Amino acid sequence: MITVSIIGTGNVAWHLAKCLSAKAGIHLKQIIGRNGDTLAQFSEFAPCTADISSQQIVDVLIIAVSDTAIAQIPKQIKDGHQLVVHTSGSMPMNALEPLVNRGVFYPLQTFSKGFAVDWSNIPLCLEVFQEEHQVLLLKLASAIGNEVHFINSKEREKLHLAAVFVNNFGNHLLAYAEKICEEGNLDFSLLQPLAEETVKKAFVLGSENAQTGPAKRGDTISLKKHLTLLKDKDQINTYKELTNYILKKYGRKEL
Amino acid sequence: MITVSIIGTGNVAWHLAKCLSAKAGIHLKQIIGRNGDTLAQFSEFAPCTADISSQQIVDVLIIAVSDTAIAQIPKQIKDGHQLVVHTSGSMPMNALEPLVNRGVFYPLQTFSKGFAVDWSNIPLCLEVFQEEHQVLLLKLASAIGNEVHFINSKEREKLHLAAVFVNNFGNHLLAYAEKICEEGNLDFSLLQPLAEETVKKAFVLGSENAQTGPAKRGDTISLKKHLTLLKDKDQINTYKELTNYILKKYGRKEL
Numbered sequence: 001m002i003t004v005s006i007i008g009t010g011n012v013a014w015h016l017a018k019c020l021s022a023k024a025g026i027h028l029k030q031i032i033g034r035n036g037d038t039l040a041q042f043s044e045f046a047p048c049t050a051d052i053s054s055q056q057i058v059d060v061l062i063i064a065v066s067d068t069a070i071a072q073i074p075k076q077i078k079d080g081h082q083l084v085v086h087t088s089g090s091m092p093m094n095a096l097e098p099l100v101n102r103g104v105f106y107p108l109q110t111f112s113k114g115f116a117v118d119w120s121n122i123p124l125c126l127e128v129f130q131e132e133h134q135v136l137l138l139k140l141a142s143a144i145g146n147e148v149h150f151i152n153s154k155e156r157e158k159l160h161l162a163a164v165f166v167n168n169f170g171n172h173l174l175a176y177a178e179k180i181c182e183e184g185n186l187d188f189s190l191l192q193p194l195a196e197e198t199v200k201k202a203f204v205l206g207s208e209n210a211q212t213g214p215a216k217r218g219d220t221i222s223l224k225k226h227l228t229l230l231k232d233k234d235q236i237n238t239y240k241e242l243t244n245y246i247l248k249k250y251g252r253k254e255l
Numbered sequence: 256m257i258t259v260s261i262i263g264t265g266n267v268a269w270h271l272a273k274c275l276s277a278k279a280g281i282h283l284k285q286i287i288g289r290n291g292d293t294l295a296q297f298s299e300f301a302p303c304t305a306d307i308s309s310q311q312i313v314d315v316l317i318i319a320v321s322d323t324a325i326a327q328i329p330k331q332i333k334d335g336h337q338l339v340v341h342t343s344g345s346m347p348m349n350a351l352e353p354l355v356n357r358g359v360f361y362p363l364q365t366f367s368k369g370f371a372v373d374w375s376n377i378p379l380c381l382e383v384f385q386e387e388h389q390v391l392l393l394k395l396a397s398a399i400g401n402e403v404h405f406i407n408s409k410e411r412e413k414l415h416l417a418a419v420f421v422n423n424f425g426n427h428l429l430a431y432a433e434k435i436c437e438e439g440n441l442d443f444s445l446l447q448p449l450a451e452e453t454v455k456k457a458f459v460l461g462s463e464n465a466q467t468g469p470a471k472r473g474d475t476i477s478l479k480k481h482l483t484l485l486k487d488k489d490q491i492n493t494y495k496e497l498t499n500y501i502l503k504k505y506g507r508k509e510l
Contacts, residue, residue, distance in 0.1 A: 011467075067477060090469075090477055108445060110452055110467055115460065117452070123445045149445070158439035159446075161481050162432040166446050167453045168468030169428050169497045174454070175462035175504075177417040184413035190363060190378045190404070191414075191421050192458045197365055197372070198422045199429070199450040203443070205370065207430035212266075212365055213423030222322060222345055226416050234500050241496055242424045245489050249430075 002026050002140055005055065007073060008064035009033035009042060011111035012087050016064060019119050021045035023143050029056050041113070052076045060140055062087060062105060063096070070095045083133045089160030092153035093127050103128040103137055106156060107145075110167050119144050125151040125159065176235050215246035223255060257281050257395055260310065262328060263319035264288035264297060266366035267342050271319060274374055276300035278398050284311050296368070307331045315395055317342060317360060318351070325350045338388045344415030347408035348382050358383040358392055361411060362400075365422050374399050380406040380414065431490050470501035478510060 004020055004027070006013050013031070020028045021044075028046040032055060033039040039048045055061075057080040063073050064087045074096055077084055085103040086096060096102035104127040109117060124141040126148065128134055134150070141148045151159065174195065181188040201210040214222035223243055230236045244254040259275055259282070261268050268286070275283045276299075283301040287310060288294040294303045310316070312335040318328050319342045329351055332339055340358040341351060351357035359382040364372060379396040381403065383389055389405070396403045406414065429450065436443040456465040469477035478498055485491045499509040 066472075067474065090480065109449055110456065110465075112456065112460065112465070112467070115456065118448075121448045123448065125445075147448075151441075155439055155441055157480075157484060158435055159441055161484055162435040162441075162446060163449055164468055164481065165428045165432040165435070165494075166450050168466070168470060168501065169493075170425055170450065170453045171457055171462055171465050171467075172497055172501055173420045173424050173428065174457040175466065177420040178457070178462045180413055180417040180420070184410055186406075186410055186414055186417075189458060190380075191417060192454070193376045193378065193402075194364055194418055195421050195425065195454040195458070196451075198425045199447070199454055201365065201367065201370065202426055202429040202433070203447045203450070205367065207426055207433045210365075210367070210426050211423070211430065212367070212426075213419055215423060217321075219322070225345065225412075226419065229412060229416055234503070238424075238496070238500065239420075241493070242427055245493065246423065246427055248489070249427075 002060060002136070002143070003029050003058040004060045004062060004140065005030040005032065005058045006046075006062045006064055007032045007052070007055075008062075008087075009035055009038040010064060010066065011113050012107065013062075013064035014041065014113045015111050015117055016062060016087070016107075017042050017045040019144055025143055026140070029058050057081055059083065059136060060085065060105075067091050074099050083128070083136055085137065089125075089163060090157055092157070093129060094153070101130065101133065103133055104153070104156065105137065105141065106151075106160075108159065108163060120146050123147045123149055125149050125156055127152055127156065173238075176238065179232070180230075180235070211246070211250075213246075215243045215252075216250050218247065218250070218252040220255070257315060257391070257398070258284050258313040259315045259317060259395065260285040260287065260313045261301075261317045261319055262287045262307065262310075263317075263342075264290055264293040265319060265321065266368050267362065268317075268319035269296065269368045270366045270372055271317060271342070271362075272297050272300040274399055280398055281395070284313050312336055314338065314391060315340060315360075322346050329354050338383070338391055340392065344380075344418060345412055347412070348384060349408070356385065356388065358388055359408070359411065360392065360396065361406075361415075363414065363418060375401050378402040378404055380404050380411055382407055382411070428493075431493065434487070435485075435490070466501070466505075468501075470498045470507075471505050473502065473505070473507040475510070 031042040031048045059082045061081045061084045085105040093104050106125040108123040126137050178188045286297040286303045314337045316336045316339045340360040348359050361380040363378040379400050433443045
């Protein structure tokens with residue numbers, strides 16, 4: 001039996017709590033958070049407290065708070081926890097100094113409260129400061145998912161940066177597409193099979209082989225026609241800029 | 256039995272030929288293309304010819320050539336075909352003038368030769384100039400897929416523009432992520448579950464609700480740190496520009 005507590009009441013904390021509370025072999029002891037309202041959303045998963053000083057000693061204490069709040073936590077951690085991990089993609093493991101029994105448990109996925117995720121499919125990126133903690137963290141991760149990787153802080157920050165391009169910027173492009181559909185009274189869901197195929201092809205063929213469209217072909221007539229259809233300034237600029245990067249990448253003259 | 260021929264030997268033509276040649280109720284009569292080498296890839300699907308003047312009269316003649324080549328085709332079309340359609344997202348139906356029996360059969364998907372597609376899931380966007388042809392085109396489309404929509408030329412060009420944001424630009428962002436992974440000796444496939452979830456969330460929650468990340472939160476520290484990690488000039492500029500659009504969208508100060 002691994003005993004686990006979670007500090008934090010954000011999206012990652014919520015999904016972890018939901019998952020851990022249902023796992024055999026894991027005992028979720030406490031959820032600790034400052035905000036009483038959000039803390040109430042966790043009451044079905046484990047006992048909740050807003051008082052960090054009342055923390056119970058556990059095998060793995062998971063700090064799932066925002067990046068900027070991590071630095072405040074170590075000084076409030078009691079001695080005796082076997083391992084203390086944060087869940088951030090971009091913060092180094094050493095953000096948990098001076099704790100020696102420190103590590104990272106970074107689930108590489110986007111989380112929204114109430115939107116179910118499939119943990120079996122999420123890459124769990126682990127790091128420990130002391131080798132002796134590898135087995136414990138691996139055991140916890142294996143209870144949660146199937147995709148477990150040891151990845152150090154330097155690698156993880158690059159992975160997180162790549163993830164921003166994929167998710168944050170990727171969603172922003174989908175937002176442009178959604179807006180164009182709305183303005184044209186078109187059902188946005190018409191584009192879902194295309195979006196799914198775009199992802200599938202990039203990972204199966206590689207993004208280089210998967211690139212298609214007027215910019216890759218250097219089809220300036222279509223590109224200019226598209227620009228006349230756009231009215232929103234940000235859409236026009238994004239269209240121009242991304243088009244020019246693709247034109248340049250494939251050795252063509254920029255717009 | 257609907258008789259069909261295809262003019263063109265590109266990716267769309269290849270996938271249509273493969274699909275139509277295997278359908279009961281459809282007789283794929285001819286593939287017509289100028290390029291002998293690519294035409295040879297179609298010989299398993301139907302009789303092939305490089306001589307457009309040897310075209311046989313069919314119920315539906317599908318013109319699946321590049322946008323810029325469409326204008327050359329109508330004058331080479333014999334009288335007697337029941338319906339002549341092109342497959343372009345961005346060209347209006349009237350690109351087939353002076354043909355009166357004209358229409359559009361636009362499959363909203365990205366196609367690469369040899370990369371299997373699931374036709375049951377592809378939105379087939381139809382348009383006809385003469386109402387009497389609706390039933391015929393609907394019958395053909397229904398034999399191929401389950402997602403059939405009548406969409407006019409004005410709507411289709413907007414849909415195609417939105418598709419460029421989703422696929423061409425979306426893939427370009429995935430290319431950046433792939434490059435960052437390569438440079439960091441990280442397995443690009445670690446990002447596949449995130450990319451799939453990004454698409455899923457945008458269509459289930461809407462892209463507005465699905466947006467997450469440092470730009471949306473206005474987390475300037477993370478944003479500036481990411482910029483120091485990037486070396487490639489295009490990556491830096493894309494990061495800055497897309498970040499600024501998101502910052503602005505959510506009422507925050509630009510970088």
